[in-house]
Amino acid sequence: MSILHVENLTKTYRSGGRDLTVLHGVNFTLEPGDTFSIVGPSGSGKTTLLGLCAGLDRASSGSVYLNDIRLDTLSEDQRAAVRNEHVGFIFQNFQLLPTLTALENVMVPLELRGERGAQKAAQALLDRVGLGQRGHHYPTQLSGGEQQRVSLARAFANRPKLLFADEPTGNLDADTSDTVVDLLFELNREAGTTLVLVTHDLELAARTQRVIRIRGGAVVSDSGQPVSTPAPTVLPD
Ligand SMILES: Nc1ncnc2c1ncn2[C@@H]1O[C@H](COP(=O)(O)OP(=O)(O)OP(=O)(O)O)[C@@H](O)[C@H]1O
Ligand SMILES: [Mg+2]
Numbered sequence: 001m002s003i004l005h006v007e008n009l010t011k012t013y014r015s016g017g018r019d020l021t022v023l024h025g026v027n028f029t030l031e032p033g034d035t036f037s038i039v040g041p042s043g044s045g046k047t048t049l050l051g052l053c054a055g056l057d058r059a060s061s062g063s064v065y066l067n068d069i070r071l072d073t074l075s076e077d078q079r080a081a082v083r084n085e086h087v088g089f090i091f092q093n094f095q096l097l098p099t100l101t102a103l104e105n106v107m108v109p110l111e112l113r114g115e116r117g118a119q120k121a122a123q124a125l126l127d128r129v130g131l132g133q134r135g136h137h138y139p140t141q142l143s144g145g146e147q148q149r150v151s152l153a154r155a156f157a158n159r160p161k162l163l164f165a166d167e168p169t170g171n172l173d174a175d176t177s178d179t180v181v182d183l184l185f186e187l188n189r190e191a192g193t194t195l196v197l198v199t200h201d202l203e204l205a206a207r208t209q210r211v212i213r214i215r216g217g218a219v220v221s222d223s224g225q226p227v228s229t230p231a232p233t234v235l236p237d
Contacts, residue, residue: 003162067161090163
């Protein structure tokens with residue numbers, strides 16, 4: 001059983017009366033417990049791909065199976081339920097809720113699941129990312145790196161089977177970055193969480209078991225499997 005299976009995934013955005021295809025038939029399969037990174041130039045479609053895999057957005061064609069659940073045939077609400085059950089997501093731009101404190105942001109996934117002891121669990125997670133004393137602060141009162149760590153604590157809160165992290169160290173200094181990365185890999189080891197990272201940091205990518213490179217919305221190499229279909233010709237970045 002795979003934890004994530006992506007089949008011929010394409011995504012076309014329509015904006016300003018024009019179509020822009022940003023993913024061209026992406027395929028891969030991840031086994032439970034894998035660590036996986038997606039690397040590629042800015043604008044190559046990494047965030048788009050992650051959003052489709054996590055069920056945050058819908059593909060134009062192709063399918064995503066998350067824990068053997070086919071996402072593209074589900075309604076918005078059904079996809080939200082699958083996400084809350086199985087997925088943690090660390091956004092490139094954090095996406096903390098501005099009207100909630102750090103602690104309340106981390107509590108959201110727990111409260112959505114109706115778990116008791118949400119506050120205590122959220123506090124423990126904030127402690128773990130080094131922000132135990134900052135729970136009462138609102139996102140605007142936190143630095144970029146601190147917001148990133150709150151976002152990490154929130155993503156861990158529902159003990160997801162699959163954790164997606166979009167540039168999780170993009171805003172962190174070397175020391176904090178090491179702490180965050182260690183936490184990500186610890187969770188992978190302790191809880192068997194499958195980790196899917198998008199990163200520009202090739203050293204970080206090298207720590208994952210498998211690296212997929214995309215360029216112009218197509219997979220150009222995958223250390224886990226040979227790329228069978230030739231990548232479409234893309235313009236240089
Ligand atoms: N909602 C949207 N509407 C139109 N175009 C979009 C939309 N979202 C993304 N795009 C375009 O899709 C392409 C891929 O964007 P994406 O955010 O996936 O890139 P990325 O690889 O994550 O880049 P970065 O490394 O800069 O974060 C870009 O050209 C972007 O402008
Ligand atoms: Mg991105």
